[in-house]
Amino acid sequence: MIKYFNVLCYIYFEVLTKLVKKMSPKNYSRRAVSKLLNCLSEEIEKQQPKNVIHFMVDFLCKNYGSHLRGFAHVWDVDIELEKEKKLVIEFFKSQKLTTEIAKHFINVGFDSMESLLYLNVHILDDIEKFNKVNWLPGHKIRLQQMFSNIDENVKKFYMEYEEGAKNNMDYNCIRVNERNGEIDDTY
Structure with a gap:
């Protein structure tokens, strides 16, 4: 206060x-x-x-x-960061991975689409250890496939996202609770 x-x-x-x-x-x-x-x-x-x-x-x-x-920009930056995190969650969902797995990456600091581009399959074990979880074998294989071709997967996601926006499909990518700036993933 x-x-x-x-x-x-x-x-x-x-x-x-x-x-x-x-x-x-x-x-x-x-x-x-x-x-x-x-x-x-x-x-x-x-x-x-x-x-x-x-x-x-x-x-x-x-x-x-x-x-x-410039204070207004600093004050509003949390909302922009939450939108970016929401986009990361939507990307993982588009790869048929759960919101929970996406949050494991966000917890480690890979909370933007740009940061995901720097990842490869070799870091997956570190992310799993940091979050103190054991991913299911099917999820781990899906993650390995996703990060072995991350550039193409991100491009494809953005194309689908833009196409969805043109067709007014609800991707729910930018649903951020405006009152407290938290991600709303209750859909």
């Missing part, structure tokens, strides 16, 4: 500093700050968020991102 409060104070200070610098007359800058606070209050009343501080930071990043010197 203190972390969010500190972040909120930082963002609030940055936005106010930018607004004050842009507006020369003092009365006008006070009106702008008052307008910002009123707008925030109205949005909070409309949305009724469970976590007001988190909502305020989101609101400021979405509406005043250019005033925050």
Whole structure:
């Protein structure tokens, strides 16, 4: 909670500093700050968020991102990472492997499609040991086949993904819970 409060104070200070610098007359800058606070209050009343501080930071990043010197990008990066992890899970599912096996790779840090391109069959034992699991023989063979030709498998996946997007098929690749940024794999 203190972390969010500190972040909120930082963002609030940055936005106010930018607004004050842009507006020369003092009365006008006070009106702008008052307008910002009123707008925030109205949005909070409309949305009724469970976590007001988190909502305020989101609101400021979405509406005043250019005033925050890159902070909005840092704040939103978790959502992008979760989307990438979801894509990795979908890739494993397209190879007829379980979500659980995909999560074993994510746990080791291979949490993007790009990172999967650097893997080969020789690292599979290390990933299995790190996660303290024993994959079923059929899954291990499927993984060996997948990583022996990983470049082609990734290309094929992206082609199918893009084709699915064109045909409005629901790949569920980008379903991320917007409230907490976690992967939603409950389908």
